[in-house]
Amino acid sequence: MTLKNMLKIFLMLLAIWIVSAPNAYAYIDPGSGTLLWQLLLAGMFGAIFWIHRLRLWLKSVVTWIATRLKLKRQQ
Amino acid sequence: MTGQLSETPHHELRTHKPLTASFRDPDGRLFVVDGRIVRIIHHACVPNFNAFMASEAAKTLAHERRLVATSFLANDEAKGLFRETEFEPLFDGTSDPGLVVEHEKVPIPAFPYEWAPEMLHEAALLTLDLAERLLAEGFGLKDASPGNVMFHGPAPMFIDLLSVERRDPSDPTWLPYAQFVRTFLLPLLVNKRFGIPLSQVLATRRDGLEPEEVYRLCGPFRKWSPPFLTLASIPTWLAARHRHDDPAIYQRKALGNPEKARFILTALFRDLRRLLHSCAPASNRNSVWSRYMTSDLHYSREQFAAKSAFVEHVLAEYHPRQVLDIGCNAGHFSVLAAKSGARVVAVDSDPVVVGTVWRTANVEGLDILPLVVDMARPSPAIGWRNQECPAFLDRTRGAFDAVLMLAVVHHLLISERIPLEDLLHLAAELTTDVLVVEFIAPDDPMFRHLARGRDALFNWLTLEVFEDACRRHFTIVRSQRLGHASRWLFLLRKRKTHRADA
Numbered sequence: 358m359t360l361k362n363m364l365k366i367f368l369m370l371l372a373i374w375i376v377s378a379p380n381a382y383a384y385i386d387p388g389s390g391t392l393l394w395q396l397l398l399a400g401m402f403g404a405i406f407w408i409h410r411l412r413l414w415l416k417s418v419v420t421w422i423a424t425r426l427k428l429k430r431q432q
Numbered sequence: 433m434t435g436q437l438s439e440t441p442h443h444e445l446r447t448h449k450p451l452t453a454s455f456r457d458p459d460g461r462l463f464v465v466d467g468r469i470v471r472i473i474h475h476a477c478v479p480n481f482n483a484f485m486a487s488e489a490a491k492t493l494a495h496e497r498r499l500v501a502t503s504f505l506a507n508d509e510a511k512g513l514f515r516e517t518e519f520e521p522l523f524d525g526t527s528d529p530g531l532v533v534e535h536e537k538v539p540i541p542a543f544p545y546e547w548a549p550e551m552l553h554e555a556a557l558l559t560l561d562l563a564e565r566l567l568a569e570g571f572g573l574k575d576a577s578p579g580n581v582m583f584h585g586p587a588p589m590f591i592d593l594l595s596v597e598r599r600d601p602s603d604p605t606w607l608p609y610a611q612f613v614r615t616f617l618l619p620l621l622v623n624k625r626f627g628i629p630l631s632q633v634l635a636t637r638r639d640g641l642e643p644e645e646v647y648r649l650c651g652p653f654r655k656w657s658p659p660f661l662t663l664a665s666i667p668t669w670l671a672a673r674h675r676h677d678d679p680a681i682y683q684r685k686a687l688g689n690p691e692k693a694r695f696i697l698t699a700l701f702r703d704l705r706r707l708l709h710s711c712a713p714a715s716n717r718n719s720v721w722s723r724y725m726t727s728d729l730h731y732s733r734e735q736f737a738a739k740s741a742f743v744e745h746v747l748a749e750y751h752p753r754q755v756l757d758i759g760c761n762a763g764h765f766s767v768l769a770a771k772s773g774a775r776v777v778a779v780d781s782d783p784v785v786v787g788t789v790w791r792t793a794n795v796e797g798l799d800i801l802p803l804v805v806d807m808a809r810p811s812p813a814i815g816w817r818n819q820e821c822p823a824f825l826d827r828t829r830g831a832f833d834a835v836l837m838l839a840v841v842h843h844l845l846i847s848e849r850i851p852l853e854d855l856l857h858l859a860a861e862l863t864t865d866v867l868v869v870e871f872i873a874p875d876d877p878m879f880r881h882l883a884r885g886r887d888a889l890f891n892w893l894t895l896e897v898f899e900d901a902c903r904r905h906f907t908i909v910r911s912q913r914l915g916h917a918s919r920w921l922f923l924l925r926k927r928k929t930h931r932a933d934a
Contacts, residue, residue, distance in 0.1 A: 368661070390643055390671030391610035392681055394662065395700070397670075399604045399685075402699040406692050 367401070455816075459594045460530070465513045469537050470505070472519070475530040477594065482531075484596045489565035493590065498558055500582075500591045501536040535591070539754070540777050540831060543821045544578035544615075545635035546803045546811055548787035549623050549713035551588070552630060554794075555581040556616035556708050558588045563606070564701050567694065572599030576608035577615040578634070585775070585801055586793035601690035606700055614640035617663055617704075620711035622646060625654075629783055631804060635814060643667035659710045715791065717784045730839075730878050735914040740768065742912055742921045743836065743868060747772040750866050752834035758807055759840030763789035763800065769836070770798035777828070781806035807840075807858075808848035825861075834866040835859055838921075842872040846882040846890070852901050860905035865926055867906060871898045873918035895920065 455461070460473040473481050484490055485502070493499035505513070510532035514520050544552060559576050566572060573595050580592040606612075615634075618641040622628045626649060633641055646664040647655065655665045674681070687693050731739065743765050755769040760778035762785055770776045770793070778789050778800050789802035803824075805811060810824035837859060844850045859867050872879050874890045883890060899922075902908055906924035913920050 388610045388614070388642070389674045389676065389681060390667030390669070391613050393670040393674055394667050395605060395609045396681065396685075398700060398703065399696050402696040403604065403687075403692060405699070406695045409695075 457592075457594050462535075463519075467537075468513075469535045470510075470513060471533050471535060471593075472510075472529070473531040473533065473594065475528040478531045480596075480598055481593065483598065484571055484593065487566075487569045487571065489562070489569055489571070490596075492565070493562065497584070497587065498561075498589055500589055500593065502533050502593065505532040505534055507532075538582045538584055538589070538591075539775060540801060540827055541582055541822075542801060542803050543634075543811070545631045545633075546805055546824070547578075547583070547630060548783050548790050548802060548804060549620060549630060550787045550790045550794075551583060551586075551802075552578060552616060552620055553708065553712050555583075555588045556612070556620070558590060559612065559616070560701055560705055560708065562590055564698075566596060567599075567697055567701070570598060570601060571596050572606070573597075573608055576612040577639070579615075579638075583801055585799040586790050600684065600686060602686040602688065602693050603684055604687055604693040604696040605685050606697060609700070609704075611639065612704065613663060613667075614642065616640075617659075617707055617711050618643065618646050620708075620713070621659065621663060622649065624711055624713055629804075631783075631811075635811070638815070644671065659707050663707065713787060717787070731917070731919075732915065735917055735919075738912070738914055739838070739870075739921060740764070742923075743838070744768055744772075746834070746866065746868055746923055747774070750834065752832070752866060754832045755834045755836065756828065756832040756862055757836045757838075759838065759843065760789055760802065761785050763792055763802065765836050765838055766800050766802075767792060767796070767798060769834070770800050774799075774834070776800040777832070778802045779805040779807065781808075808844055808850060825858075829861050830864055832862055833864050834868070835863040837867065837869045839870050839872065839919075841869060842876075842879050842882060845893070846879065846886075852893070852898070853904070856901055856905055860926055863926060867922075867924040867926070869902070869922050869924060871895065871920045871922060873920075876918040879918075 458474070459477040460471050463470045463472070490499060494501060507529070510529070511520075513532075544555070547555070555578050558581060559573070563573050563576065574597055575592075575595055580590060580595055581588045582591050583589070619630055619633045622633065622641065623630055643664040646660070647668040650660055650664065654660050747769055751772070752769070752774050755766075755774040755776045757763070757766040757769065757776060757778040760766050760780045761782075763778055766776045766778040766789060776799060778786070779802075780786050780789075781804065783804045786802045786804045789800060792798070793800035793802065805824055811821075813819065813823040813826065814821050841852075841855060844855055845852060856869075859869070873895065874880070874883070874887060874893050879890075880887060899908060899911075902922065902924055906926055909923040909925055911920050911922045
């Protein structure tokens with residue numbers, strides 16, 4: 358499953374959760390919805406940041422192991 | 433935070449007048465002093481301002497003319513400018529007056545409700561470009577609205593330098609995100625998908641559209657389709673779930689990791705750029721007047737060539753520096769004027785054709801400012817005390833040395849029922865010298881089409897009556913009939929007494 362598809366499923370589940378909110382006929386704080394959405398996006402991009410970092414770390418570990426193995430074989 | 437950079441020619445005589453649009457920002461204030469645009473920056477904000485002006489982002493954007501040109505004024509000069517005003521005590525040496533800078537003057541300021549959708553899109557791109565460049569140097573924007581941008585010709589220019597501040601490197605939120613959505617993305621979206629004119633949205637709302645307002649316009653399927661889902665529906669649903677007495681979401685967020693905060697903001701800007709792209713106006717839009725210059729042209733090829741030659745001859749003869757093209761349509765004559773070296777303001781009531789003029793001017797690098805203005809209902813003065821954005825006529829009276837009114841007088845006469853005398857009177861107020869006007873007689877097919885059987889109402893209108901009306905304000909230099917058509921072109925010059933009055 359690609360990251361794009363995962364994002365789509367996440368968005369759908371999120372939308373189903375929030376659409377089930379009761380109708381608010383009281384005063385609605387203007388702009389709060391967009392700000393909350395930005396915070397959710399920030400959380401999502403934050404998670405991608407750690408995935409990105411993990412990928413880089415794994416890559417460096419694999420490179421380190423490969424270099425070590427190569428050196429061992431040469432010895 | 434808006435700072436309007438120009439004043440109407442009418443207001444130039446009044447000195448030391450604070451620009452009313454600049455009162456919102458406590459960090460500084462704009463003034464018109466003897467026709468110069470001067471800003472006093474509060475002393476507490478001077479280090480921040482200086483740091484921004486020294487940044488690579490500011491230098492690059494200023495070099496590209498996408499940031500308003502700014503020069504620092506010495507204390508003595510500033511003191512002289514504000515002598516005998518209520519601001520003189522600021523410079524008496526007892527307190528720190530802060531910093532005084534002068535900005536370049538935008539010749540004709542235009543406001544977002546007068547822009548074509550293409551121009552709002554371009555202003556949004558500039559705002560995002562600036563935000564991204566600032567991020568790399570540790571700065572951020574306090575606000576992100578079209579009011580921070582003005583157009584010189586077809587090019588947008590960021591004018592509100594006090595919008596820039598040092599940002600907390602660990603903050604992953606872009607505070608103006610919601611304002612960017614409300615004032616750029618949602619107006620562009622409803623214009624593109626529902627055909628709601630920007631003038632309707634932005635003239636009546638300083639802060640654009642709320643997601644809830646757009647959500648109510650959407651049918652059940654549209655609510656779930658992008659970009660409505662993320663720009664209108666999800667924010668509406670989230671707002672309904674959010675307790676409005678909980679201020680926690682407005683508190684600054686700080687992460688322990690500045691690299692992560694920057695990664696998040698970079699991704700956020702990329703997402704906004706993608707959304708902006710999806711709201712961009714299409715280039716192949718149609719309107720009542722969008723095909724006038726192609727399939728609907730009411731001239732033979734020879735007649736149109738003669739009309740173009742007449743205008744070109746006037747431009748070559750008088751070399752006007754400032755031209756107003758009223759009823760510009762796709763901008764054929766505005767382009768001729770701009771190519772002759774004039775700075776052109778091209779107005780039309782149809783946003784689609786104004787968008788076409790903007791695309792042409794932008795691609796060809798012509799000094800044309802295209803604006804959506806209906807001359808029968810020009811933009812009024814709006815905002816606080818009706819002083820934040822001056823009326824269109826107050827910004828343009830006497831600002832041009834040539835005005836073009838080609839194939840437009842009959843529309844104003846018939847459809848808007850504006851008296852001929854009044855029309856020419858207004859033309860004489862707008863131009864300081866030349867008027868090129870086209871007279872279309874009542875037996876012309878287009879005239880009859882517009883009159884819709886009310887031809888009898890215009891029995892009085894003859895070539896002689898038109899000429900007599902012209903002579904009240906102008907001298908007729910020459911006129912030319914376009915082939916056998918009932919259309920005449922006139923080159924008029926404002927009478928000397930009227931010029932002296934102006």
